Amino acid sequence: MDIRYGANPQDAMHYTTEDLRDEFLIQELFQTGKLNMVYSHVDRVITGAVCPVEPVTMEAGKEIRAAYFLERREMGVINIGPAGTVTVDGVDYHLETTDGLYIGKGAKDIVFSSVDPAQPAKFYLNSCPAHMTYPTVKIERANIEPARLGSQEQGNKRSIYKYILPTGVKSCQLVMGMTVLEPGSLWNTMPTHTHERRMEVYLYFNMPADGAVFHLMGQPDETRHIVVRNEEAVISPSWSIHSGVGTAAYTFIWGMAGENQAFDDMDHVPMTELR
Template structure:
């Protein structure tokens, strides 16, 4: 498990491109037959990917870094499948996830195993985990069951649908809030006009992008913006003081996960376009 330490805005504004990528960009999440995890000290997020092929992949705790006997001893996790059909087995119970289906697994579940229905066309499980203080029931939500919210317009190149999976009016959790945003064809902008939410941090995971496509992800304080070039199936950490927005070379999809002081989806500090620098 890779460890990332928290940074501050005063220091971040001095980073060059390589340092920005080292601190915030998460690459190489999906490796066939492997579980890859990145532990960030920003709200103690763990972001990961699992690609089971011929053998199942077990969600395991790093005893040294987590101080836990099993992964969910003091944590909860949200899982969204971005590949072919897969199965997540939680303490002996199977949950079948089609593409873009989600699953919440709460504190105290001891064994989580990832499997693919077809090893030649494997599932690709994207994982977001945060600390938890009580158990909430394990629950699956198909994308067809997730709460949709339609935003934006073709005029502003940001027509999109937000699907909420884990949130106050959906699957219950301790602090994790998680969902997915799909941009319609011909639309490239996300989360613009932008915002911060000083009470929560966020991780974006971009996917469904063409091989030669990129997203120019904007981050930093509103008056000290920076950009990071993000490619398909890469994630980026957004501390609470940072904006998190982007524009792509074509439409794309991204998963967002938040954690912090509250779970209010609308709790954000809007940034006026005239104030961006």
């Protein structure tokens, strides 16, 4: 498990391109036959992915010093690849492309498998500490009524699918969802904001091989950017804006953890103050 420590915004403003990428960018998550995880000290979020050929069992690892992975944690899973199955304590949950699963604290045996090993599923996961147990729930994207935001004129027409949220699938502190940009739209979360009460992780995907997203981060008056490729993620600390623009339309999964779960609890940044 890769370990990332929290970054002070006063330090981050002096980072080089490589420093920013080393601290915040997560690459090579989706590797066939492997479970890869990154442990961030920012709200103790773990970001991971598994592309199983043979069934892959989740283990706690020495980094969290637990008897099993979800002894003191909860987890959200979204499959961005072909069909697969997540087995939780003997119960199978079949996930088609972009279906999700919330797994509550206390689930002991978690196994990931693909329906067709020649075309492995791509399970993306976010996990954070939990102090309460909520039921494990399968989330079918087809059953989510998206919020439609933005406009073609502003280049940010998009649909927001809320997977794990207090108004739907309940969790202890994890919030998770997916945003799909319409063809011709390139911007996400602009005008931008921060939310000091929680961090966020972005996974960008459905991008062409030669495409890129310029992920904007930093304090509103000290912005920086990271060039992100397909199926790469960015850790966004609570003090940072989190916006981006791509070379073509794309999709991203957002996962949040921290002080609260209110989706609209954000501190908007006027465009006139952004630097």
